[in-house]
Structure formats: structure tokens, C-alpha cells
Amino acid sequence: MQVTEDKIPLSRQRLPRYLQGDDVVTAAQKLLGQYLVTEFNGKITAGRIVETEAYRAPEDKASHAYNYRRTARTEVMFGPSGNAYVYLCYGIHHLFNIICGPPGTPHAVLIRAIEPTHGLKTMMDRRKMTKLKPQLTAGPGVLSRALGITKELSGVPLFNKESMIWIGKGERTSFQIHSSPRVGIDYAGEWVDKPWRFRIKGNPYTSPAK
DNA sequence: ACGAAGATTGGCT
DNA sequence: GCCAATCTTCGTC
Structure with missing residues (x-):
């Protein structure tokens, strides 16, 4: 598997408007194709966002912030x-989300998968992998493990000049978006069926279908 | 090669 | 007690 590094811009950006509005479902789609980047101890690792899910609290039962909890x-x-x-999650896995919505509105977009683009060796070391595979x-x-993200980073801003983690602007490329119901939320009643899981169609780095 | 099943931990109600 | 993602192991094709 070949991956081309370095040609892709990882520049920081200012807080986009679509993250501040109340349409978190659209925000989840707009984040596809952008880059999630971390830099720890001079080691840059990054990947293109290829799968997301929208969580629309307070109404959405699948959200941790359901009913303003x-x-x-x-x-x-x-x-x-x-x-x-x-x-x-499970006491082991650190799951990364981007907070969205107007002030006081606890919307969020969960990043479910990225296509690795920068710092592949560092990521494979962190994952204890010797061969490059989609997993x-x-x-x-x-x-999160590959990028070195832990819950210690919860609450840090992603759109300022100094964070160790940020959202790099993706180049404008066209791709098809495939939407489907979210996974792992069987308890969420009517919210189970909302097609709020988005993936770049055909990308091999999306997480396993269920 | 692929899929199903089992084990695992911390945050909440 | 309920909720969750991943790795490992063990089938079956």
C-alpha cells in the first residue's frame, strides 16, 4: 500500500461557521475530506477524515449530553x-469528537475513521504494527491511538494557533458521501434510525460495516 | 480467507 | 447494572 506524504497542506484554520450553527448533521458531512493533525514532541501525524457521525443533543438520546445531562x-x-x-470507551479506547453548535448547545461530531497521510511510521509504532493495513x-x-490522542485533550481548542491538535484544511476534491444509521447505539429508541453516519464512498479506511 | 464469539474497564444511572 | 471498540481465538469455507 502506497501513501504519498508531504504534498498535503496541514495548515491550521479559523473556526468555520458550519461548526457554530445548529446543523450538526451538515457539519459532520463538511468535516469529511479535512485533516485531523497532531504534533507531540515534534512528531506530526495526520490523516484525512473519511468517516463521521453527528450527535445532536439535547434531543438525541444517543448523545452523552442527552437532555442537557x-x-x-x-x-x-x-x-x-x-x-x-x-x-x-471500554476503559481503554479514547474516542475523539468535535464540539459543534451555538453557545450552550452540546452538539458533537464523532470522528470514526481517517486515512493516514503523515507520520505513518510514528502511527505504526504507536499501534505496534509492522505492516500498513487499514486497521x-x-x-x-x-x-486516536495512532494519533496519540487521549482524554487529557478533552476541551482543548482545535482552531487556534498553538494547540497540539488541529483540523487541517483539506484540498478541494470531489467525492461521494454515503450515509447510514449510526452504530453502537441500540438503546437510543427512535434516534437509532437517523442516517447520521457519513463516509467517503469507497474509501478503504472506513471502519467495518455493521 | 473470513466471520463469529468471547474478553475486556470505566463512567454513568 | 448498563453502555461501548478492539483484539484474539477458534471455527468453517
Whole structure:
């Protein structure tokens, strides 16, 4: 598998308007094709976002912030849009979200998969992999591990000049978006069926279908 | 080669 | 007690 590095711009950007409005479903689609980038100890790792899910609290039962539920964990979702929300799943996996919506509205977009583009060797070291395979970053838990993202980063701004993590502007390329129901939320009643999972059609780095 | 099944931990109600 | 993603192991083709 060949991946071309370095040609792709990873430049930081200012907080886009679509993250501040109340349409988190559109925001989840607009984030496809952009780059999720981290830099720790001078090591840059990045990948193109190829799969997302929208979470629309307070109405959305599948969200941790359903019905404005505030806990130590969810508190950052009530903070500024454009910040990170990172939580622990199964006590092991750190799942990365981008906070969206008008002030006080706890919308979020979960990043479910990226296509690795920069720092492949560093990512494979972190994942203890010797051969490049899609499972390097195809899945919300493994992508965080590859990029070095942990819940310590929950609440940090993604659109300022200094963060160790940011959203790099993607080049304008055309692709088809495939939408389907979200996964792992069987308890969420009527919200189970909303087609709020978005993926770049045909991309091999999207997480396994269910 | 591929799929199903089982084991695993922390945050919440 | 309920919720969740991934790795490993063990079938079957």
C-alpha cells in the first residue's frame, strides 16, 4: 500500500461557521475530506477524515449530553464549539469528537475513521504494527491511538494557533458521501434510525460495516 | 480467507 | 447494572 506524504497542506484554520450553527448533521458531512493533525514532541501525524457521525443533543438520546445531562465528562460539550471532546470507551479506547453548535448547545461530531497521510511510521509504532493495513486508523479507538490522542485533550481548542491538535484544511476534491444509521447505539429508541453516519464512498479506511 | 464469539474497564444511572 | 471498540481465538469455507 502506497501513501504519498508531504504534498498535503496541514495548515491550521479559523473556526468555520458550519461548526457554530445548529446543523450538526451538515457539519459532520463538511468535516469529511479535512485533516485531523497532531504534533507531540515534534512528531506530526495526520490523516484525512473519511468517516463521521453527528450527535445532536439535547434531543438525541444517543448523545452523552442527552437532555442537557452535565457531568464531569460531558461538561466540555457545553463549552465553545470547535473544542475537542474526548471520552473513554471500554476503559481503554479514547474516542475523539468535535464540539459543534451555538453557545450552550452540546452538539458533537464523532470522528470514526481517517486515512493516514503523515507520520505513518510514528502511527505504526504507536499501534505496534509492522505492516500498513487499514486497521491502523479505521475505527474511532484505533485512530486516536495512532494519533496519540487521549482524554487529557478533552476541551482543548482545535482552531487556534498553538494547540497540539488541529483540523487541517483539506484540498478541494470531489467525492461521494454515503450515509447510514449510526452504530453502537441500540438503546437510543427512535434516534437509532437517523442516517447520521457519513463516509467517503469507497474509501478503504472506513471502519467495518455493521 | 473470513466471520463469529468471547474478553475486556470505566463512567454513568 | 448498563453502555461501548478492539483484539484474539477458534471455527468453517
